[in-house]
Amino acid sequence: MDPKIIGSYPMEIIDSHCHLDDFFYEGKIEEVLANAEQASVTRMVAVGTHPKDWEFYAEFVRNHGHIFHTVGLHPLVAKNEKELDQLPIFLGKEIKPVAIGEIGLDYHRLPPEQRAKDEVIEFQKLIFVKQLELAKANDLPVVIHSRQAFDDTFNILINSGIRGGKILFHCYGYGVPEMEKLKSFGAFVSFAGTLTFRKGQAEPLKIANPDRLLIETDCPYLTPEPHRPKRNEPAFIRATARFAAKTLDMSENDFCNLTHKNTEKFFALK
Numbered sequence: 365m366d367p368k369i370i371g372s373y374p375m376e377i378i379d380s381h382c383h384l385d386d387f388f389y390e391g392k393i394e395e396v397l398a399n400a401e402q403a404s405v406t407r408m409v410a411v412g413t414h415p416k417d418w419e420f421y422a423e424f425v426r427n428h429g430h431i432f433h434t435v436g437l438h439p440l441v442a443k444n445e446k447e448l449d450q451l452p453i454f455l456g457k458e459i460k461p462v463a464i465g466e467i468g469l470d471y472h473r474l475p476p477e478q479r480a481k482d483e484v485i486e487f488q489k490l491i492f493v494k495q496l497e498l499a500k501a502n503d504l505p506v507v508i509h510s511r512q513a514f515d516d517t518f519n520i521l522i523n524s525g526i527r528g529g530k531i532l533f534h535c536y537g538y539g540v541p542e543m544e545k546l547k548s549f550g551a552f553v554s555f556a557g558t559l560t561f562r563k564g565q566a567e568p569l570k571i572a573n574p575d576r577l578l579i580e581t582d583c584p585y586l587t588p589e590p591h592r593p594k595r596n597e598p599a600f601i602r603a604t605a606r607f608a609a610k611t612l613d614m615s616e617n618d619f620c621n622l623t624h625k626n627t628e629k630f631f632a633l634k
């Protein structure tokens with residue numbers, strides 16, 4: 365356990381976005397879950413990106429009642445449209461996913477050549493739209509991954525007919541104008557560890573609708589300060605929560621209480 369995390373945490377917290385499969389395959393999952401428990405991270409939403417982790421989570425959640433899961437084909441992980449064929453099977457499993465995600469658009473590393481670039485964008489849009497249709501048909505909320513693609517993401521969401529309250533922009537990385545748009549749309553937003561080390565994130569956080577605000581680790585990526593350069597894990601959500609509470613001039617407990625309620629509401633957690 366990282367000594368920086370030890371303390372007493374009367375207020376429980378939910379990690380609304382994490383990836384646990386790597387920890388499992390490396391034999392570290394029990395340690396990571398014990399650390400989370402010690403930090404009162406009482407529940408977690410494990411987010412799918414590809415058929416391989418859909419399979420893993422479908423099995424894993426059977427023995428871990430406090431972990432919920434989602435299924436979705438990530439724009440940077442997707443290889444072909446065929447991968448989507450299996451998604452409905454996972455929606456019909458005994459323990460149902462709590463959302464479709466993470467899905468969306470990522471224009472961060474597009475190929476330089478115009479034709480190749482257009483192809484990637486078209487492919488990302490295609491699988492995004494198809495998964496939104498599935499979410500709508502199954503009345504499931506959606507976890508959005510969107511990077512350097514706000515306008516396209518937003519337009520596709522508006523055209524999908526899914527209401528804002530069913531949409532969560534995870535790992536918020538856009539600015540104030542985009543936050544204003546999401547606010548009027550009624551979408552949820554979630555902040556990750558980047559809040560503690562990347563400039564320009566405090567302003568959008570300050571204007572976010574408090575009733576639509578969540579917090580996450582996105583572990584094993586995006587470790588918050590002061591835990592960098594360690595690998596991120598759910599227990600470290602405490603550092604991001606503390607930072608966010610301070611930014612919002614709230615007590616840590618009030619902040620945890622607020623995001624806890626919002627997370628339960630968005631994913632309809634029991």
Ligand SMILES: [Zn+2]
Pocket residue numbers: 381382383411466582
């Ligand atoms: Zn993620």
